[in-house]
Amino acid sequence: MTTNNSIKKIISFIKSELKDIYPIEEINSFVYIIFDEVLKYSRTKVLVSSEHEVNNESIKQIYSITKELKQQKPIQYIFEKTTFYELLFRVNPSVLIPRPETEELVEWIIAENKNKVQKILDIGTGSGCIAISLAKNLVGSTVYAADVSAEALKIAEENCRLNKVPIQLFQLDILNPKNNIDQKFDIIVSNPQYIAEKEKNLMQANVLNHEPELALFVSDEDPLVFYKSIVNFGLSHLNSNGQLFFEINESYGSKMFELLNEKGFSHISLKKDINGKDRMIKGILK
Known part of the structure; x- marks a missing residue:
């Protein structure tokens, strides 16, 4: 009974x-x-x-x-952990919960750089999921990761220890970057804020009420503001033939293509995710 x-x-x-x-x-x-x-x-x-x-x-x-x-608190925040690219990550409300689409971005970068030793920068690292996954899979590469949020960097540091990878973390406001970063990189990757404020009403409550707005939303007036800043940063911080990878809002594929083209990037490739949506883009700086 x-x-x-x-x-x-x-x-x-x-x-x-x-x-x-x-x-x-x-x-x-x-x-x-x-x-x-x-x-x-x-x-x-x-x-x-x-x-x-x-x-x-x-x-x-x-x-x-x-x-x-x-x-409607996300279960990942309840248990303070999630998996991404078959790795375990600690998360809390100071960082976004990694998404499956971002795994596709990581997979693309790894496929394009297999057996290469690269110097990589992840801008807006959050939990560190992109940077750590790349460090684990592109053996011998040197990986840097930056975020504007000190709290996010603490989580990223914990995840570096958890996954036993040496990543160099630093604070960076990409909208107001200081000129004291004298490093150049072979790969710059970013999954910045790309959800316009006007799209808030389309968001699920568990995301809207619990995940950090700082990492989600961008103004309706200039939804590509972070991309523009990162592209400009890339112009002065990418090596010759350096690769710039972004995760993007599906609505901005053509605009992102134009932006990279206007800034002199070549071999621009717009890639769809598993759901057939424009979700990733890559350009090479000659």
Whole structure:
């Protein structure tokens, strides 16, 4: 007979609490993540142990997590971790949660630079997911990462230690870059703010209410402001044949192509993501 402390009852409670907020597939995913985190139960163990009872302390923890999910707090922030490019990263509300589209950008950079030793700069590094993934996969390359946020740099530093990669981190306001950066790079990559303020009403509540606005939004008047600054920075900080990679807003593919072309970049390539949206662009500085 099923008791109130059984796994079956707890799962029923989670689904009942979240059914009006999330699709059932996402709720099922939450269930397995919660049981893995709280009880170290695998998916299989959850499925075959539906009548097993859970201790009161764990039940309280599960109920607390469910409450946070009901408030649409991202599960990555609840557990303060996520995976990106098969690596583990610590995250909190001072940094964006890495997206699958950004994994595609990393994959592209790695494919274009396989077996090359490069000097790389990631601008607006956040959690450090791009820089760390590149350092792990482009062996021998020297990787630098910059962000305007001191709090983000703390998280990036933790993630460098977590993933055992030596990355040189520094603070940089790309809209007001100082002239004391005398380094030149083979690759500059950035996934800057690219969601226009007017698009806020299209955002999901779990993103809008919990992730850092500083890392998400840009003014409607000049949505390419960060890209323009990074392109100009690249003109003076890329080596000959240096590569500039961006993740972009799907609406600005043609404008980004024009921007790179006007600034003298060649071999410009606009790349679609897995959903067929213009999401990445690359240019080479001759």
